[in-house]
Amino acid sequence: xxxxxxxxxxxxxxxGLQALNDCAFTIPAGRITCLVGPNGAGKTTIFNVITGFLRxxxxxxxxxxxxxxxxxxxxxxxxxxxxxxxxxxxxxDLTALDNVMVALPGGFGEEPLGALFRPFHAARTDRQxxxxxxxxxAHVGLADRxxxxxxxxxxxxxxxxxIARLLATGAELLLLDEPASGLAAGALxxxxxxxxxxxxxxKTLLVVEHNTRVVQQIADHVLFLHQGHLMxxxxxxxxxxxxxxxxxxxxxxx
Amino acid sequence: xxxxYSYLILSEIYVLLGLSTNLLVGVVGIFSVSQAAVxxxxxxxxxxxxxxxxxSFLPAVAVAAVxxxxxxxxxxxxxLRVAGDYFVVTSFGIxxxxxxxxxxxxxxxxxxxxxxxxxxxxxxxxxISSTRGILAVSTVAAALGCLAFWLILxxxxxxxxxxxxxxxxxxxxxxxxxxxxKVSAAALAGAFAGVAGGVYATYLSFIDPTSFDLDAxxxxxxxxxxxxxxxxxxxxxxxxxxxxxxxxxxLIAIPTTYAATMQQLVYGALLxxxxxxxxxxxxxxxx
Amino acid sequence: MLLLQLLANGIVTGSALGIVAVxxxxxxxxxxxxxxxxxxxxxxxxxxxxxxxxxxxxxLLALAGAMAGCVVLGAAIQRFLYAPLERRGAAQLVVxxxxxxxxxxxxxxxxxVYSPDILQFPSAWAGHVFGLGGLRLTGAQLATVxxxxxxFGWVMxxxxxxxxxxRIRAVAANPFLAEITRLEPRRVHVLVMAIASALVCxxxxxxxxxxxxxxxxxxxxxxxxxxxxxxxxxxSLAGAFFLAIAIVVxxxxxxxxxPGEWSIGVTFAIFIVFMLFRPRGLFASG
Ligand SMILES: Nc1ncnc2c1ncn2[C@@H]1O[C@H](COP(=O)(O)OP(=O)(O)OP(=O)(O)O)[C@@H](O)[C@H]1O
Ligand SMILES: [Mg+2]
Numbered sequence: 038x039x040x041x042x043x044x045x046x047x048x049x050x051x052x053g054l055q056a057l058n059d060c061a062f063t064i065p066a067g068r069i070t071c072l073v074g075p076n077g078a079g080k081t082t083i084f085n086v087i088t089g090f091l092r093x094x095x096x097x098x099x100x101x102x103x104x105x106x107x108x109x110x111x112x113x114x115x116x117x118x119x120x121x122x123x124x125x126x127x128x129x130d131l132t133a134l135d136n137v138m139v140a141l142p143g144g145f146g147e148e149p150l151g152a153l154f155r156p157f158h159a160a161r162t163d164r165q166x167x168x169x170x171x172x173x174x175a176h177v178g179l180a181d182r183x184x185x186x187x188x189x190x191x192x193x194x195x196x197x198x199x200i201a202r203l204l205a206t207g208a209e210l211l212l213l214d215e216p217a218s219g220l221a222a223g224a225l226x227x228x229x230x231x232x233x234x235x236x237x238x239x240k241t242l243l244v245v246e247h248n249t250r251v252v253q254q255i256a257d258h259v260l261f262l263h264q265g266h267l268m269x270x271x272x273x274x275x276x277x278x279x280x281x282x283x284x285x286x287x288x289x290x291x
Numbered sequence: 292x293x294x295x296y297s298y299l300i301l302s303e304i305y306v307l308l309g310l311s312t313n314l315l316v317g318v319v320g321i322f323s324v325s326q327a328a329v330x331x332x333x334x335x336x337x338x339x340x341x342x343x344x345x346x347s348f349l350p351a352v353a354v355a356a357v358x359x360x361x362x363x364x365x366x367x368x369x370x371l372r373v374a375g376d377y378f379v380v381t382s383f384g385i386x387x388x389x390x391x392x393x394x395x396x397x398x399x400x401x402x403x404x405x406x407x408x409x410x411x412x413x414x415x416x417x418x419i420s421s422t423r424g425i426l427a428v429s430t431v432a433a434a435l436g437c438l439a440f441w442l443i444l445x446x447x448x449x450x451x452x453x454x455x456x457x458x459x460x461x462x463x464x465x466x467x468x469x470x471x472x473k474v475s476a477a478a479l480a481g482a483f484a485g486v487a488g489g490v491y492a493t494y495l496s497f498i499d500p501t502s503f504d505l506d507a508x509x510x511x512x513x514x515x516x517x518x519x520x521x522x523x524x525x526x527x528x529x530x531x532x533x534x535x536x537x538x539x540x541x542l543i544a545i546p547t548t549y550a551a552t553m554q555q556l557v558y559g560a561l562l563x564x565x566x567x568x569x570x571x572x573x574x575x576x577x578x
Numbered sequence: 579m580l581l582l583q584l585l586a587n588g589i590v591t592g593s594a595l596g597i598v599a600v601x602x603x604x605x606x607x608x609x610x611x612x613x614x615x616x617x618x619x620x621x622x623x624x625x626x627x628x629x630x631x632x633x634x635x636x637x638l639l640a641l642a643g644a645m646a647g648c649v650v651l652g653a654a655i656q657r658f659l660y661a662p663l664e665r666r667g668a669a670q671l672v673v674x675x676x677x678x679x680x681x682x683x684x685x686x687x688x689x690x691v692y693s694p695d696i697l698q699f700p701s702a703w704a705g706h707v708f709g710l711g712g713l714r715l716t717g718a719q720l721a722t723v724x725x726x727x728x729x730f731g732w733v734m735x736x737x738x739x740x741x742x743x744x745r746i747r748a749v750a751a752n753p754f755l756a757e758i759t760r761l762e763p764r765r766v767h768v769l770v771m772a773i774a775s776a777l778v779c780x781x782x783x784x785x786x787x788x789x790x791x792x793x794x795x796x797x798x799x800x801x802x803x804x805x806x807x808x809x810x811x812x813x814s815l816a817g818a819f820f821l822a823i824a825i826v827v828x829x830x831x832x833x834x835x836x837p838g839e840w841s842i843g844v845t846f847a848i849f850i851v852f853m854l855f856r857p858r859g860l861f862a863s864g
Contacts, residue, residue, distance in 0.1 A: 119465075139454045152449070153442055384845075512678070552690050566679065
């Protein structure tokens with residue numbers, strides 16, 4: 038059986054800085070895999086490579102056996118992989134609902150000819166999509182915030198909204214870049230519960246996370262990245278208990 | 292009376308241009324000082340066809356629109372590839388290059404002396420030579436333009452464009468084609484400018500490079516900034532207000548040789564004032 | 579011989595545009611504002627000098643006076659326009675629009691005060707033709723090369739050899755860090771605008787000594803200069819200077835095969851080539 042997602046010998050450097058160094062790992066379907074590692078380990082960079090925002094210098098990424106390297110971000114979303122951003126990147130002047138609707142797979146009227154020449158048809162399909170978008174919002178617990186502009190929402194709500202937008206793409210593999218960072222305890226629990234629910238819905242998750250408590254509670258499997266290289270992997274308990282890894286993690290941070 | 296008609300016709304032509312500029316600058320968020328160049332290409336193409344008698348008005352306008360779509364897409368393409376600031380250079384460059392072409396390519400444009408004697412528009416075999424008739428033509432053109440703009444902004448396409456202006460990368464991450472949407476918007480903006488050019492050439496019957504130079508592009512930008520970005524009413528109000536300005540200036544008795552200078556001076560001051568104190572314009576959304 | 583003369587003319591005008599490019603690059607790399615109104619400061623310099631010369635002020639003093647005027651204008655634009663816009667979190671597009679508005683105001687004020695027609699400097703020495711081994715260069719042209727190369731040397735020394743210059747480069751490299759380390763980027767920005775405005779005044783005065791003043795004459799030089807800056811690589815002052823010379827030399831050589839009205843086309847073609855094949859420029863730093 039082929040692996041669900043396979044990252045093979047990926048190298049990438051920014052100028053002189055080798056951000057990814059022979060980076061290789063696989064991810065099984067239907068699980069929550071956590072990607073951990075000190076700041077600057079290359080976690081966001083590997084996300085960028087997988088989702089087509091960066092073309093690696095060498096190496097390749099396969100998803101269900103299909104080579105993704107060289108495809109555009111758009112094509113990769115259609116292939117079934119979507120990602121969120123560490124710095125959210127929501128559309129601040131749009132409403133929560135519109136943020137989600139932008140990410141729903143192409144509907145009628147998203148190009149000018151349809152919009153101009155069949156406006157009623159476009160409006161009708163858009164109403165249906167609005168319902169779908171509301172469901173996605175409800176799924177993350179933001180049903181009552183649909184009409185709010187993003188810039189008036191709290192940070193916690195914005196983080197949930199990024200997940201709703203991610204869900205809207207319909208992708209089956211979701212890459213989340215620090216979905217829980219910067220949240221207070223209550224919101225944190227909310228996000229963790231949500232991630233588990235996504236798993237129950239049949240999604241596969243790859244989550245970058247710094248908080249060991251979160252990793253312990255949600256991860257089925259942990260990948261430890263250091264200086265752009267997969268240094269260790271294992272169960273959350275095994276990774277967290279490893280003193281050498283803790284030294285890299287916290288020693289490097291201090 | 293003729294005076295009022297002339298004001299209305301010109302304002303309506305500039306409404307089309309305002310919509311065109313608003314689509315690019317307001318909706319997609321691309322800085323542009325070359326929309327007058329596209330306008331000019333439309334005007335000269337229609338002028339050439341009607342003068343030589345090869346095409347009648349509507350087909351000529353259609354050809355002009357297609358040419359302007361192609362041109363505007365070509366002009367805007369760099370902005371889709373390179374960072375925002377570089378595109379300023381592209382835009383200025385295109386405008387200056389267009390002015391050089393309009394002025395020096397005597398064979399196609401009449402050069403600095405302009406192109407006189409463009410016949411009035413004809414529809415279904417009938418010449419429309421009365422000012423009222425032309426007002427009807429420009430009104431229909433502007434109304435269709437407004438309708439198109441309104442439909443676009445309401446449609447999912449409009450939402451996509453707004454999202455692109457706010458965060459292109461996030462739109463790509465949502466699985467949408469950024470390039471395609473921007474090219475479509477540029478194409479629409481080109482079509483508006485081309486039609487406006489056709490109506491302009493046939494109404495004035497004389498066109499020359501000064502109508503399509505950098506100052507004209509700045510005027511278009513001022514209309515959008517003053518009227519307001521990203522709204523239909525902003526694009527309509529801007530042209531009507533700013534084209535009334537020359538009339539206001541005649542009231543305060545400025546020598547005619549300085550009229551153009553004074554107008555441009557006011558446009559510049561308006562750009563600064565609105566950028567500082569009212570970036571959403573009178574009836575628009577924040578730029 | 580014609581070839582050599584065109585080459586020489588190219589180097590003369592190129593060094594002038596080189597200073598426009600260097601001063602623009604100085605502003606762009608520090609403040610991140612695409613300062614279109616720089617073309618207006620450039621033009622104002624020439625007119626101020628013209629007025630002073632007309633009023634009987636000696637030429638060198640007139641140049642100094644014009645530079646002072648440009649410094650005030652440049653600093654004012656930063657202090658009263660760009661800084662408030664930045665504080666309000668204005669989009670890049672809005673800053674550009676404000677800058678374009680400023681350019682329009684300056685140009686048309688000049689046109690209103692001095693008339694839109696070409697004005698010539700009365701200075702006799704400027705038009706005097708010197709023969710240099712078959713080359714013919716006017717006094718204004720000789721002054722242009724001399725002063726602009728000297729100015730370029732000064733900029734290089736200033737940016738790399740003085741504390742203030744290093745401070746400016748530090749702010750350019752990382753405005754956020756500069757903010758928290760109390761390099762006071764706000765002040766540095768005003769300072770940079772002042773210095774760059776003084777610099778751009780040099781070609782603004784010396785060029786028109788040769789070919790006259792026009793209120794709308796700043797846009798094309800600025801366009802060429804920004805193309806040189808991009809082609810040279812953002813952040814490389816030397817790149818901007820020498821690319822400006824190279825571009826203008828090419829422009830001049832193109833006169834051998836096509837009429838001068840189309841030289842803007844040559845400049846623009848160079849830009850397109852760079853955009854297609856080397857969008858980050860020849861000597862990009864970082
Ligand atoms: N666009 C870029 N240009 C230059 N260097 C970059 C770029 N993006 C990332 N880097 C560098 O590559 C390295 C890896 O960065 P990356 O963002 O992948 O780290 P990370 O593991 O996500 O860290 P964090 O936990 O802080 O988010 C870092 O040293 C970073 O400075
Ligand atoms: Mg990261």
